[in-house]
Amino acid sequence: MQDQRRWKNRPDGSNWGDFGPDDQLGRTNLITTEQVLKGAREIRAGLSFCLSLPLDYPGDSKLNVRRHPPVLRPTTKDGLPYVNFPFARMEEQATDVVSDDQVLMSLQYSTQWDSLAHVGALFDADGDGVAESVYYNGYKANTDVVGPMEYRREDAFAPHECASGHSHADALGIENLAVKGMQGRGVLVDLVAHYGREHRTVGYDELMFAIDADKVQIDRGDMLLLRTGFAELVLEMNRHPDEAVLNSQCCALDGRDQRLLQWLTDSGIAALVADNYAVERYPARPAQGHYPLMPLHHHCLFKLGLPLGELWYLRDLAAWLRANARSHFMLTAPPLRLPGAMGSPVTPIATV
Template sequence: MASDQQPAPSRPTPPQTLSEAAFRDLYRRLRDRAQGGGEDRRGALDLLTPERVVAAAAEVRCGRTVSLAAPIETLPGPDSPEPASHRMTAPTHREAGAPGLAFARDRFAMNVHGDVDSHLDALCHVIYDGELYGGVPSSTVTPDGAGALTVDLVRDGIVGRGVLLDIPRLHGVPWLDPGTQVTAEDLAAAETAQRTEVGPGDLLFVRVGHRPRRRSLGPWDVTRARAGLHPTAVDFLAERRVPVLGSDGNSDAAPSAVAEVDFPVHVLAVNAMGLHLLDYLDFEELVPVCEERRRWHFLCVVAPLRLPAATGSPVNPIAVL
């Protein structure tokens, strides 16, 4: 069995780019082997059987809970040109000083699919060649909302065994440099180093160190440079039959390994395979707990908002150890 100690610092091997033809071959192969999803079109969530949920709950040891979401930000920055807005609507000055009852009230609005705040991508979020997951026509998404594959699919939450693979830890660095692309070999090596294994129905979380880099060096334009998965790493997800993928980035690297497709991992995971994605999470409170307990798996509970026609939702996943 491999040691649980961190190795000496190493540099990830630069992965190769993919031609559009090679990407389309990969897309078709993953789409063809994906879970059918049934008439309810739940996609890969059908892998989260009641038996697997019960087994995940049985692994709770100390009952400690840890949030995997970052605090929502309201200040603009190079990675957040449209930040969330929060304002107080009450009490007024008159109400605040008056005797008797008064209420504090506020209003909140956000761009769900921004590059700062933690959120869930529904299956209707990614359109490729005019279709959503499962061949649903993109015309089901209208200015009034999405008509299929919405966040309403997960109105009862996503509950299962979460597994965190820490790629910077594998290479002995605090974070991966923007532009780094995580390979399937990296994911498998992290399993070995952490003495854990990703199995059918597991919620896979991949740490690239986006949050500590942002806090240490400041925000940057992540549309031009960010660490993420190489498209071929999605084969790992398919082989392990993973229904949910989460990252402290947005799972896609920039620049893209596919010149003609800016978000190849989104296309492969959401559109081809029917996976729900969790973007821009925060694992920095979870990592030391996992290291202390030498366990990198946990019960995970994800509860998006009830937004029946929405393509995504802000989310606060909770790890229970």
């Protein structure tokens, strides 16, 4: 087994290789057939809740200047836009009128899944004493996760042009989660019920308080959802996000809290989702020495292969669950089956 692995060293606290030398699913391997059945057994009322924001929210590009709202355009043929287009040729008597469009969008602009190719780290995986850019289970930058530029640490991250102008995750792409299905039992922890919209960086103690207060049971293979109220604020801003307000309200996880990170490891959850941007507080608290700027992303995506969901809409589901003294539900949340993508919009459905 060791000879088959693409790494000699694995990060402390990681599970690289535990699901096999070529694993690309990480902790979603824990969504077993029994977990799907457990989710199905949570369907008692027959009600469904959409957990997605409208995908043109938050609006503008203020939360991330790299990501832009979707732009819809008609498809065209011979220079003609196919919206309200009379489909029949002039000599025909057919009555069809066709509208057919396309979209240009940033895949992680709104409600989304992060693939395991989204965040890697500089780490000496091959044991040669030099840190290289690698991702979960030792998959390599520029070999398995390919982009139009090659960044080399020895050149102070100077970019080098590669042959292709495109990007593609030949390993760890979002299509792996799509094929998996991302369907099983979801469990909600409602931080708003305990902390309101207070600007609070939630560590292990605060999270355990909310879990214990609501008697929430979290089992191996569950997908954990955290409501902070952030997505609700975004909706209220009607596609004109106010950065000052968003940055001064609502909970976010403390990625520097080692007890919290250890709990994420020990809990056995298969995915971690929040209704806020990044799940963790960013920027994180200062640290010493070499450290990740996004420590929770580093721990979850890079070390554990634990997918992250961001900007989900959880208010209506949370209200129903609390009114009915429940925390669990069936969650169905496959991303786009888009080979090579590093993230994906998602329209999750919770069924109770």
